[in-house]
Amino acid sequence: MKDYAIHYSYKGIGDVLIIIFDNQKEVTKHIRKGRVEVIYNNEEIIGYNIFDVKDIVKIKNEGKIFLPSPMLISVINTILKNGGLEELEEMKHSGFYVASIVDAIPLDEEKCFITASLGDEYVSGITKDNNLMANEKIVIAKVGTRLSNGEIVKVGNMDGTLLNGHICTCEELNEPGTGVLKLDKDIEIGRDFFYMEEK
DSSP states (O other): OOOOEEEEEHHHHOSEEEEESOSSSOOOEEEEETTEEEEEETTEEEEEEEEOGGGTOOOOOEEEESSOOHHHHHHHHHHHHHTTOOOOOOOSOOSEEEEEEEEEEEOSSSOEEEEEEOSSOEEEEEESOOOOOTTOEEEEEETTOBOTTSOBOOOEEETTEEEOEEEOBTGGGTOSSSSBOOBOTTSOTTSBHHHHHOO
16 A cells, blocks of 8 residues: 555645655656646656545545545545546554553653553653653554654664654644643543544
Protein backbone atom coordinates (compact mmCIF):
# COMPACT_ATOMS: atom_id res chain seq x y z
CA MET A 1 0.00 0.00 0.00
CA LYS A 2 1.26 3.45 -0.91
CA ASP A 3 1.38 5.61 2.20
CA TYR A 4 -0.68 8.78 1.97
CA ALA A 5 -2.01 11.71 3.94
CA ILE A 6 -5.21 13.64 3.24
CA HIS A 7 -5.75 17.34 3.98
CA TYR A 8 -8.81 19.53 3.55
CA SER A 9 -9.16 23.14 4.65
CA TYR A 10 -11.99 25.05 3.01
CA LYS A 11 -11.16 28.16 5.05
CA GLY A 12 -7.46 27.93 4.24
CA ILE A 13 -7.27 27.02 0.54
CA GLY A 14 -10.83 26.53 -0.67
CA ASP A 15 -12.66 23.46 -1.89
CA VAL A 16 -9.61 21.29 -2.64
CA LEU A 17 -8.88 17.87 -1.14
CA ILE A 18 -5.12 17.29 -1.06
CA ILE A 19 -3.68 13.77 -1.11
CA ILE A 20 0.05 13.57 -0.39
CA PHE A 21 2.23 10.55 -1.14
CA ASP A 22 5.60 12.29 -0.73
CA ASN A 23 6.05 15.93 0.27
CA GLN A 24 9.85 15.68 0.42
CA LYS A 25 10.28 15.52 -3.36
CA GLU A 26 10.23 18.53 -5.67
CA VAL A 27 7.16 19.09 -7.80
CA THR A 28 8.19 19.05 -11.46
CA LYS A 29 4.80 19.10 -13.20
CA HIS A 30 1.02 19.11 -12.79
CA ILE A 31 -1.43 17.41 -15.14
CA ARG A 32 -5.18 18.00 -14.85
CA LYS A 33 -7.50 15.01 -15.39
CA GLY A 34 -11.09 16.10 -14.90
CA ARG A 35 -11.50 17.34 -11.33
CA VAL A 36 -8.13 15.81 -10.33
CA GLU A 37 -4.76 17.53 -10.66
CA VAL A 38 -1.96 14.95 -10.64
CA ILE A 39 1.29 16.18 -9.08
CA TYR A 40 4.57 14.66 -10.28
CA ASN A 41 8.24 14.50 -9.44
CA ASN A 42 9.52 13.64 -12.92
CA GLU A 43 7.34 10.62 -13.78
CA GLU A 44 6.51 9.64 -10.18
CA ILE A 45 3.10 10.65 -8.81
CA ILE A 46 3.65 12.37 -5.46
CA GLY A 47 0.15 13.71 -4.87
CA TYR A 48 -3.34 14.60 -6.07
CA ASN A 49 -5.44 17.72 -5.74
CA ILE A 50 -9.16 17.01 -6.08
CA PHE A 51 -11.26 20.11 -6.82
CA ASP A 52 -14.92 20.93 -6.10
CA VAL A 53 -15.23 18.24 -3.45
CA LYS A 54 -18.23 19.78 -1.69
CA ASP A 55 -20.33 19.07 -4.78
CA ILE A 56 -19.95 15.37 -3.92
CA VAL A 57 -19.37 15.01 -0.17
CA LYS A 58 -19.47 17.24 2.92
CA ILE A 59 -16.19 17.53 4.82
CA LYS A 60 -16.16 19.48 8.09
CA ASN A 61 -12.46 18.95 8.71
CA GLU A 62 -9.88 21.77 8.81
CA GLY A 63 -6.40 20.34 8.25
CA LYS A 64 -5.20 16.75 8.14
CA ILE A 65 -7.84 14.03 8.04
CA PHE A 66 -6.10 11.54 10.31
CA LEU A 67 -8.38 8.52 9.79
CA PRO A 68 -10.58 9.01 6.72
CA SER A 69 -13.86 7.13 6.82
CA PRO A 70 -14.45 4.22 4.41
CA MET A 71 -17.17 6.36 2.78
CA LEU A 72 -14.73 9.20 2.07
CA ILE A 73 -12.15 6.78 0.65
CA SER A 74 -14.86 5.26 -1.54
CA VAL A 75 -15.80 8.71 -2.90
CA ILE A 76 -12.13 9.57 -3.52
CA ASN A 77 -11.55 6.24 -5.27
CA THR A 78 -14.53 6.77 -7.58
CA ILE A 79 -13.07 10.13 -8.61
CA LEU A 80 -9.58 8.64 -9.09
CA LYS A 81 -10.94 5.66 -11.02
CA ASN A 82 -12.85 7.98 -13.35
CA GLY A 83 -9.55 9.73 -14.06
CA GLY A 84 -7.75 6.43 -14.71
CA LEU A 85 -5.65 6.91 -11.58
CA GLU A 86 -4.44 4.55 -8.85
CA GLU A 87 -6.97 4.17 -6.04
CA LEU A 88 -6.24 4.45 -2.30
CA GLU A 89 -6.43 1.59 0.17
CA GLU A 90 -8.56 2.13 3.25
CA MET A 91 -6.58 3.11 6.35
CA LYS A 92 -6.94 0.54 9.13
CA HIS A 93 -5.47 2.83 11.81
CA SER A 94 -4.27 6.40 12.15
CA GLY A 95 -0.96 5.68 13.88
CA PHE A 96 -1.97 7.92 16.82
CA TYR A 97 -2.60 6.01 20.07
CA VAL A 98 -3.72 6.74 23.62
CA ALA A 99 -0.81 6.21 26.02
CA SER A 100 -0.27 6.52 29.76
CA ILE A 101 2.87 8.25 30.97
CA VAL A 102 5.11 5.93 32.99
CA ASP A 103 7.93 8.40 33.53
CA ALA A 104 8.52 12.08 32.70
CA ILE A 105 12.12 13.24 33.17
CA PRO A 106 12.94 16.93 32.59
CA LEU A 107 16.13 17.21 30.53
CA ASP A 108 16.49 20.98 30.74
CA GLU A 109 14.23 24.05 30.91
CA GLU A 110 12.67 23.22 27.54
CA LYS A 111 12.68 19.44 27.03
CA CYS A 112 11.28 16.42 28.81
CA PHE A 113 11.94 12.72 28.14
CA ILE A 114 8.74 10.65 28.24
CA THR A 115 8.26 6.92 28.58
CA ALA A 116 4.66 5.85 28.06
CA SER A 117 2.69 2.62 27.97
CA LEU A 118 0.32 1.56 25.20
CA GLY A 119 -0.70 -1.48 27.23
CA ASP A 120 1.29 -4.10 25.34
CA GLU A 121 4.37 -2.00 24.55
CA TYR A 122 6.33 1.01 25.73
CA VAL A 123 7.26 4.04 23.66
CA SER A 124 9.64 6.89 24.37
CA GLY A 125 9.91 10.39 23.02
CA ILE A 126 10.92 13.96 23.80
CA THR A 127 8.60 16.91 24.24
CA LYS A 128 8.97 20.61 25.03
CA ASP A 129 6.27 20.34 27.71
CA ASN A 130 7.84 20.04 31.19
CA ASN A 131 4.47 19.89 32.97
CA LEU A 132 3.72 16.22 32.35
CA MET A 133 3.36 13.66 35.12
CA ALA A 134 3.16 9.90 35.52
CA ASN A 135 -0.28 8.35 34.82
CA GLU A 136 -1.45 11.23 32.65
CA LYS A 137 -2.99 10.12 29.34
CA ILE A 138 -1.54 11.55 26.14
CA VAL A 139 -1.44 10.75 22.41
CA ILE A 140 1.62 9.11 20.89
CA ALA A 141 2.33 8.81 17.17
CA LYS A 142 4.13 5.54 16.52
CA VAL A 143 7.07 5.00 14.16
CA GLY A 144 5.95 5.20 10.53
CA THR A 145 3.08 7.61 11.23
CA ARG A 146 2.85 10.72 9.08
CA LEU A 147 2.40 13.86 11.18
CA SER A 148 0.26 16.82 10.13
CA ASN A 149 3.35 18.69 8.86
CA GLY A 150 4.19 15.77 6.54
CA GLU A 151 7.09 14.39 8.55
CA ILE A 152 7.15 10.65 9.27
CA VAL A 153 7.97 9.48 12.79
CA LYS A 154 11.29 7.60 12.78
CA VAL A 155 13.30 5.68 15.33
CA GLY A 156 15.80 7.95 17.04
CA ASN A 157 18.46 7.80 19.73
CA MET A 158 19.32 10.06 22.64
CA ASP A 159 22.47 9.19 24.57
CA GLY A 160 21.91 5.49 23.90
CA THR A 161 18.19 5.63 24.73
CA LEU A 162 15.70 4.53 22.09
CA LEU A 163 13.20 7.13 20.88
CA ASN A 164 10.35 5.37 19.10
CA GLY A 165 7.38 7.68 19.43
CA HIS A 166 6.26 11.27 18.95
CA ILE A 167 4.45 13.05 21.79
CA CYS A 168 1.56 14.92 20.14
CA THR A 169 0.49 18.48 20.81
CA CYS A 170 -3.01 19.91 20.55
CA GLU A 171 -2.06 21.82 17.41
CA GLU A 172 -0.74 18.69 15.67
CA LEU A 173 -4.00 16.86 16.37
CA ASN A 174 -6.31 19.75 15.34
CA GLU A 175 -7.51 19.96 18.94
CA PRO A 176 -8.10 23.18 20.94
CA GLY A 177 -5.44 24.25 23.41
CA THR A 178 -1.64 24.46 23.49
CA GLY A 179 1.12 22.07 24.48
CA VAL A 180 0.82 18.30 24.76
CA LEU A 181 -2.79 17.08 24.52
CA LYS A 182 -3.86 15.61 27.87
CA LEU A 183 -6.76 13.16 27.77
CA ASP A 184 -9.44 12.13 30.21
CA LYS A 185 -8.09 9.67 32.79
CA ASP A 186 -10.80 7.10 31.97
CA ILE A 187 -9.79 6.68 28.33
CA GLU A 188 -8.48 3.20 27.59
CA ILE A 189 -4.79 3.09 26.67
CA GLY A 190 -3.70 1.48 23.42
CA ARG A 191 -6.79 2.70 21.53
CA ASP A 192 -6.45 4.46 18.19
CA PHE A 193 -7.19 8.05 19.17
CA PHE A 194 -9.04 8.92 15.96
CA TYR A 195 -10.93 5.64 15.63
CA MET A 196 -12.16 6.18 19.18
CA GLU A 197 -13.24 9.73 18.35
CA GLU A 198 -15.15 8.69 15.23
CA LYS A 199 -18.81 9.60 15.35
